[in-house]
Amino acid sequence: MxxxxxxxxxxxxxxxxxxxxxxxxxxxxxxxxxxxxxxxxxxxxxxxxxxxxxxxxxALLEGGRRGIERWLPGFTDEIAAAGAAVGNSGRDVHTYLDGRRRILVGDLPMVSATRxxxxxxxxxxxxxxxxxxxxxxxxxxxxxxxxxxxxxxxxxxxxxxxxxxxxxxxxxxxxxxxxxxxxxxxxxxxxxxxxxVPVDLGYATALLRTPPGVLDGMTLGQSITHGPGGRVRVATAGRVEGDRWVALVAGYADDRPRRDSEDFLARCRDDPADEFGKLAANGELLGDIAVYRHPDxxxxxxxxxxxxxxxxxxxxxxxxxxxxxxxxxxxxxxxxxxxxxxxxxxxxxxxxxxxxxxxxxxxxxxxxxxxSVLDDLRLPHVDAPRPWGFALKNAIGDMVLRASVTDPKVARKFLDVMHMLAGPDSMMRPGTLVRSVRATRRRATGARPER
The missing domain is CATH 3.50.50.60 (FAD/NAD(P)-binding domain)
Structure with missing residues (x-):
């Protein structure tokens, strides 16, 4: 052409x-x-x-990073040399579900930089x-x-x-x-x-600088917390270029974050993951809080x-x-x-x-x-039709999600799906479901996690 x-x-x-x-x-x-x-x-x-x-x-997920590398070879090395942080899923990427830290697995590179x-x-x-x-x-x-x-x-x-x-x-x-x-x-x-699908999401982002050592051991972190009445809050933070941190807090409907530093820092302090409390206590805000609304x-x-x-x-x-x-x-x-x-x-x-x-x-x-949408449809304020088998899929999804906190093989499957390296149906394979059932039983009895 x-x-x-x-x-x-x-x-x-x-x-x-x-x-x-x-x-x-x-x-x-x-x-x-x-x-x-x-x-x-x-x-x-x-x-x-x-x-x-x-x-x-x-976020630049691993599926996206690999795609960009295909068209622009050397892209990851280029941005790392310019100041982007490149973490590792098995070492310094911390994720939490309702305050429980997910086991570190895999060796996926994780890029952290501003958009x-x-x-x-x-x-x-x-x-x-x-x-x-x-x-x-x-x-x-x-x-x-x-x-x-x-x-x-x-x-x-x-x-x-x-x-x-x-x-x-x-x-x-x-x-x-x-x-x-x-x-x-x-x-x-x-x-x-x-x-x-009307999700009515609101989120707020801030750039911060922290003293050396405050968040040692973490390059990226995310915490998802479920509260009363179906409330869901999300907090995410990552080290970025310019020796800074970027942090985001998010909520839905009437629980959307406001455009002020007090609300932002309070949400960080209230998060059950310690890293966000440390960020609020020790971080210096660099500029105003930026808010954005995603209606659907x-x-x-x-x-x-x-x-x-x-x-x-x-x-x-x-x-x-x-x-x-x-x-x-x-x-x-x-x-x-x-x-x-x-x-x-x-x-x-x-x-x-x-x-x-x-x-x-x-x-x-x-x-x-x-x-994303199957999770969004669980929110009580979302007014949209639920697909056939929605309740059963949710129950199975909950079991697999919670198993990913402690079971390394389920955690890796979960990581691959979230990073767009595998489809969500891969989480429903018999081997993954069996391990998820076992993980649920071990948690109920207090037994040691399966390796």
């Missing part, structure tokens, strides 16, 4: 652009933020305007390719004709200042607010069905549409935007890039709809959706 256009210059769009460099003579990234000009500022930890949640704590830092390093690598060009502007619609996409309408400054970028292939990476449905409808194509998880079921134009795909949150406390966003983007690569490597015909791509992406979304 001669020209590909990627609409959106966030992580999903940048990785898609990197994939397209193997197939297109030129790749144009359309982004309303001048991400070329503010790259240095972003690397210093300042989120750009188009990513309001960029100031919040983000602007990670995105800036990805952006520098991608835009360094002479085949990739940045076009500052906002997408206003698509040009579709003859059963395929022909280009993108782009505005800059005002609606009157509109250009058309011709394209042989277009990627929509405009995020959860994507207008792909209306863009398709404007040309008489069916809109993909949109599913929503959503997915667009592209695989259900009867017709779809050739040469057009969607990636990242434009496909599925999930509960961010599970940290699946950037890693899902990397897996979508892999699906795009497989699709293009198969050399689809110029008028062939991207059904193969959306079928592959559906498997990625289904796994992530099952991991």
């Amino acid at each position: 001669r020209t590909a256009v990627v609409v959106g210059g966030s992580v999903a769009g940048l990785l898609a652009a990197q994939v397209l460099t193997r197939h297109a003579d030129m790749v144009v990234v359309v982004e309303r933020d001048d991400i070329g000009a503010d790259a240095d500022q972003a690397a210093e930890g300042n989120a750009r305007r188009g990513v309001p949640q960029g100031t919040q704590m983000h 602007p830092f990670l995105e800036a390093h990805i952006r520098r690598r991608v835009l360094a390719d002479e085949r990739v060009r940045l076009h500052v502007g906002s997408a206003a619609g698509l040009v579709i004709g003859g059963g395929r996409v022909r280009g993108v309408r782009v505005t800059r400054g005002s609606a009157a200042d509109e250009d058309t970028l011709d394209a042989d292939f277009v990627v929509d990476a405009t995020g959860r607010a994507s207008r792909i449905g209306s863009w398709l409808a404007d040309h008489g194509w069916p809109e993909p069905p949109l599913r929503r 998880s959503r997915r667009r079921d592209f695989h259900k549409v009867s017709r779809f134009p050739a040469g057009l795909v969607c990636v990242g949150d434009a496909v599925a935007s999930l509960n961010p406390v599970y940290g699946q966003g950037m890693s899902s983007a990397a897996l979508h890039a892999a699906c795009l690569a497989d699709h293009l490597d198969a050399r689809p015909g110029p008028n062939e709809p991207p059904l193969r791509y959306f079928k592959a992406v559906r498997r990625v979304v289904d796994a992530a959706w099952q991991t």
Whole structure:
């Protein structure tokens, strides 16, 4: 192909652009933020305007890290040299369930850095390719004709200042607010069905500096605590570039954190994991508390549409935007890039709809959706239909989750699922269930854990 256009210059769009460099003579990234000009500022930890949640704590799961390494070899070493922390799941990644620390297992590398830092390093690598060009502007619609996409309408400054970028292939990476449905409808194509689960999550993030030795032995930590009335709180912390810590606290509905330091520090002190109390007692807040609200998880079921134009795909949150406390966003983007690569490597015909791509992406979304949404549906305030067998799945899931605290093999299975290295169904295999039952019985009798 001669020209590909990627609409959106966030992580999903940048990785898609990197994939397209193997197939297109030129790749144009359309982004309303001048991400070329503010790259240095972003690397210093300042989120750009188009990513309001960029100031919040983000996670790069192992599935995502491996995906980025595939397209940008040496990425992990590069960001580690620039100040990112790289921990190890078997040594310095501490996770807690209701105050009980999960056994350390495996040797997965765990990257801890701020979102602007990670995105800036990805952006520098991608835009360094002479085949990739940045076009500052906002997408206003698509040009579709003859059963395929022909280009993108782009505005800059005002609606009157509109250009058309011709394209042989277009990627929509405009995020959860994507207008792909209306863009398709404007040309008489069916809109993909949109599913929503109203989770009403609120979270708050702070940057801190601590004296040496306060949190020795931990690079990343997470604590999930269940309270009365179905209340769930989450606290997460990680060492990041600049010799700092980033910490997040989250809650749902009426228990969402406020935008003030007193509430933030109180939630850290109240957490049953000692590390968060130490962070509150010894950490120096660096700037204001940043809050963000995630009203719903959503997915667009592209695989259900009867017709779809050739040469057009969607990636990242434009496909599925999930509960961010599970940290699946950037890693899902990397897996979508892999699906795009497989699709293009198969050399689809110029008028062939991207059904193969959306079928592959559906498997990625289904796994992530099952991991997060089944848990969200347990929250009493979530008003959404429960799937068939929901109560039984919950009971089994609870047993496996609690077994992962003490049983090393179950813990490793759990770790692989949470890091998007395996699907959630792998937790339901007979061997894992048997070990989970045994772990539950040992806990009830006080017997030693099984190795």
